[in-house]
Amino acid sequence: MKLTYDPRYNVAYIYLQEKTAQVETIQVSDQMNVDIAPNGTIYGIELLNAHQQLGADSQEKLIVVNEALGKSAEIQLAL
Template identity: 80%
Template sequence: MKITYDPRYNIAYISLQEKTAQVETIQVSEEMNVDIAPDGTIYGIELLNANQQLTADNQGKVIVVNQALGESSEIKIAL
């Protein structure tokens, strides 16, 4: 999994796997699109207005938590 963020356009993309097939983009809401392959595989999630969605209550940080190991790491997002 890879998360990319472009502060110029305030868009984040959560890539769950490399795009190896033609995907269809489905608009879930005004702020989220999902890329899905014909077999139903989800390739990625695009977040528009990303800084507000990703940092809503975390003081400008994305927090990634590994529940199994009880570990977490923080990534600062430009506001």
């Protein structure tokens, strides 16, 4: 899995799998799109207005936690 964030456009994309098939983009809401293959495989999630959706309004950072290892990492989000 990979998360990308572009502060210029305030868009994040969560890559769940590498795209190996043609996908359809489904608009879930005004701020979220999902890329899905005909067989139901979800390849990724696009977050528009990502800064707010990632909960970074008050912290200006994203915290990624690996529960199994008990480790975390902080990523600064700048507008």
